[in-house]
Amino acid sequence: MLDNQIKSQLQTHFAALVDPIELLLGLDDSAKSAEVASLAQELASLSELITVRTSENSQRTPSLTVYSPVRNTQVEFAGVPMGHEFTSVILALLHSGGHQAKVSEQTLAVIQSMQDELNFEIYISLSCQTCPQVVQALNLMAAHNAKIKATMIDGALFPEEVEQRNILAVPSVYLNGQLFSQGAITLPEILAKLDSTHSEQQAAELAQKSEFDVLVVGGGPAGAAAAIYAARKGLNTGIVAERFGGQVADTLSIENFISVPATEGPKLVAQLEEHVNEYQVDVIKHQRASGLNQGNKLELTLESGATLKAKSLVIATGARWRTMNVPGEQEYKGRGVAYCPHCDGPLFKGKPVAVIGGGNSGIEAAIDLANLVEHVTVLEFADSLKADEVLIKKARSLKNVTIITDAQTTEVLGDGNKVTGLTYVDRLSNQSHQLELAGIFVQIGLIPNTEWLEGSGIALTPFGEIAIDAKGATSIAGVFAAGDVTTEPYKQIIIAMGGGATASLGAFDYLIRHQSDMAEQAA
Incomplete structure (x- = not known):
């Protein structure tokens, strides 16, 4: 199932394993079970710490459970975890095998301190590009706390369950048999729903951050470009985003990104994030802006209650799908x-x-x-x-x-x-x-994500877009904007990237002139 290049890459990743892992297989006579068995054997062949055995107690077949005998943790995949979920099973192996997860020590401490028995069931489709983010968040929790279990369920292979639970949208997450969430949800949001003190602690941490030269709001193509350009200028740069990639993460096929004949949204998002991480950019994920205040400094307030300060701001919060606004739409959202x-x-x-x-x-x-x-x-x-x-x-x-x-x-x-x-x-x-x-x-177009700017003083069009000039400047000094959230008429990935670069250079120019003016006044 895996080509030699992927196997070579996985061997490199699996070198980071420190603890043994068992792959427990729930199989029947189906072709899908044969695929699961083949995948498990191929993964096991890449590390001496991975072994395979058949389980007689599987609730669903086919299934593959990543079990840590050291921690007594288990992460289950009901179905064949390929396609968009292949990364999920690899991360489950790494985390279960003792490889350090890319989350803060505080977040891990919150997860490990949970005492309640939590059984998460995540219904997905293998073509869903939002689903892996949710699966991976819950898998991470399950890999670090034996009281937590996470099971990914491919709805296409278990249609009776899907029908019984009336699941008409993915990802749908059930906790101990009850609907917990539907659609995208981040690890901090999950923890906040389970433990209200987590978001308070996180807000307190963010409030301690020093003032940014350039703070970018939004992690899509425009935001990523703005952050990279600012960091390359040697500026103290931060980027705050609800999720990295924005709408691009939900895009299946991209065939008009110049110099790249064809790619997929999640792949491009991973490359954008990797590029941003090559620079000294403070990436603040899973946070949503709630307001902008002007004073001696620009202050960005977040829904978590935290406040971030900046000398200049680049807004790249993008847009979301427009709704029909007819009776029944909201009532049956996620149910058809x-x-x-x-x-x-x-x-x-x-x-x-x-x-x-x-x-x-x-x-x-x-x-x-x-x-x-x-x-x-x-x-x-x-x-x-x-x-x-x-x-x-x-x-x-x-x-x-x-x-x-x-x-x-x-x-x-x-x-x-x-x-x-x-x-x-x-x-x-x-x-x-x-x-x-x-x-x-x-599928009737987009609405710019600018509700949080109401009362900020930033000029918006009747359609809610941020009005910008040729340098990406808004009506507020020091505040710039780029991408689908602006009056830029063509909503394209490559144009958003260019807009992000323009806005960042505009912010740099503003800082040079503004700091010069302040120095003259001080003299």
Whole structure:
């Protein structure tokens, strides 16, 4: 299953193991069980500290459990942990084998001090790019505390469980049999839900940080570029982000990043983070901005309660998917209403779905979903599709794709547990129609993440975008912005990177001039 290059890389990684690990296999006669057995044997062949044995007590088959006889910890994978989850199983091996996790000692202390029995079950799809972050966070906890167990469950291999628990979005996390979270959630957020004192301690730590020359808010392409450019100027640089990579982490295929013919979002995000880490940048993850105050210094407040001070700021908080704002949408979000076809599409295999939106993202979603679902209906509000002609031509060639224009979605219908359909109005005839559906994928554009700037004094457009000039400067001295959160008309990764560089250079220029002015005044 693993090529020689990957095996060579893994041997290097496994050299960091210090404790023995057992791979416990729950197998049946299926082809997937054969894949799990093959993967386990290949992993074991790369280190003398890894052994394999069959377990007779497996709740699910196929399954692979990473067991530490030293710590009595176990991390389970119900399914074949390949695709986006391959990294999850490798990290589980490293952490279970005594390799130091990349988290603070305080965070590890919080995890190891937990006394309650915590059984986490994480339902995922192997095409979901958000899922590994959640799986890895919970696996890390399980690898460091024997009272915590984490089980990744591939929903495609256990459809009865998915149906029984009415899981229509991934990742869905259950704790001791009860729904704990749905969608992206970070390790600090998990710990905060389990232990309220953790976020308070973390906020106190952040409050002790010294003033930054340049503080970047947002960890997407624009934020990463801004941080790198600032650090290269020798400035005391920090970057604070809820998660590194932003929307790029949820992007399946990237084919317009100049000089790179094709790549995937998670891979590009890993490369961005690796590049940032080559410089002396203080990377503050899992923190969300909540406000900006002006005084003698710029003060960025965080939802955790911490405050960070900076001489200049680069805002690169990006954008998020726009919602339809119709009755039933919020009620059935995660229960049939979805925003990521790559993540949640496999949960609707063989069922009818709708895609709302006829732009590039909507038509691409329809094409992808057509390979999985029974039928796709595309509903576009305008009188024509806005997607590229090559995509429209492909979508129209698919027999199980129907495209309806001049269609205004008016309500999401459901039975109280899940989506059963929607209603829309034909804008030409004013007649109302109803579609029976299992899922609705909303792809109607983006909303800039600027709510936290209300009352800050930064000028925003009627659409909520930050107004910037040619240097990325905003209406507040010392505050710059870049990427999808700004008035930059073209929301592209490579343009966001350029915007981040521009804003950072603008901040550098501001600091030079501002510090010169202050020196003259002092003289």
